[in-house]
Amino acid sequence: xxxxxxxxxxxxxxxHLVELRNxxxxxxxxxxxxxxxxxxxxxxxxxxxxxxxMLALPAGSKMIxxxxxxxxxxxxxxxxxVAFLIALPIVLYQAWAFIAPGLYEHEKKxxxxxxxxxxxxxxxxxxxxxxxxxxxVFKFVNEFAPQSVAVAPDIESYFSFVMTMFIAFGLTFExxxxxxxxxRMGVVTVERLREFRPYVIVGAFIVAxxxxxxxxxxxxLLAIPLCLLFELGLLxxxxxxxxxRAPEETA
Numbered sequence: 107x108x109x110x111x112x113x114x115x116x117x118x119x120x121x122h123l124v125e126l127r128n129x130x131x132x133x134x135x136x137x138x139x140x141x142x143x144x145x146x147x148x149x150x151x152x153x154x155x156x157x158x159x160m161l162a163l164p165a166g167s168k169m170i171x172x173x174x175x176x177x178x179x180x181x182x183x184x185x186x187x188v189a190f191l192i193a194l195p196i197v198l199y200q201a202w203a204f205i206a207p208g209l210y211e212h213e214k215k216x217x218x219x220x221x222x223x224x225x226x227x228x229x230x231x232x233x234x235x236x237x238x239x240x241x242x243v244f245k246f247v248n249e250f251a252p253q254s255v256a257v258a259p260d261i262e263s264y265f266s267f268v269m270t271m272f273i274a275f276g277l278t279f280e281x282x283x284x285x286x287x288x289x290r291m292g293v294v295t296v297e298r299l300r301e302f303r304p305y306v307i308v309g310a311f312i313v314a315x316x317x318x319x320x321x322x323x324x325x326x327l328l329a330i331p332l333c334l335l336f337e338l339g340l341l342x343x344x345x346x347x348x349x350x351r352a353p354e355e356t357a
Contacts, residue, residue: 129200136196141189148181152261155184158240159264162248163257170258180261187269191229198225215349216290224283231279232272234331239275240268243324267319274317278332285339290347296340306336 171177314329
């Protein structure tokens with residue numbers, strides 16, 4: 107390899123780094139702009155996050171804050187999370203704009219649907235957790251609270267619990283994508299995955315028991331969607347594999 111080739115390779119690498127930096131900066135600016143726009147409403151945004159718990163508590167109950175700056179810090183964290191979710195389309199576009207020029211046409215057909223669908227499925231999982239699971243679980247748990255106990259959750263503990271549940275359900279809803287990728291890459295066949303169905307069902311309940319609170323209701327609300335989404339992945343994987351074949355694979 108000549109010195110000119112080395113210089114050309116170095117210039118190409120540097121240009122990629124510059125492009126990556128620009129894309130990351132644009133994504134960060136989008137998140138920051140949305141975050142600053144939402145900051146005046148940080149308290150209301152946290153109230154929305156807390157509403158499933160507040161609806162399950164007795165009338166007149168309130169959450170507590172045990173830290174000195176917790177009443178400020180937790181709403182800011184929640185607002186930052188919401189800002190990221192709102193700016194997610196821009197973040198994903200910047201990621202796609204960076205990798206797309208280096209992909210073949212059939213690879214674009216493979217990557218683009220996966221990026222978009224995985225993001226949408228994660229958001230659907232978070233929404234399912236917020237609108238359906240929280241109301242059911244909080245009501246179920248608080249009904250078992252003794253009459254002698256005044257239930258007043260700490261806002262920091264509540265935020266930590268909510269984030270854990272959001273991540274658990276968001277990742278659970280990625281199961282179809284995992285199945286599709288494994289089948290498309292030839293790691294395993296659909297027929298083989300169907301043979302593993304009993305183990306998947308047992309694994310779903312084990313995962314639900316580990317990542318959710320120790321009550322049957324929340325475990326069922328995670329395990330059952332996980333099993334159904336696995337079946338959805340089995341249905342979609344062959345269709346996706348056929349739609350994203352490379353030209354040499356169809357020859």
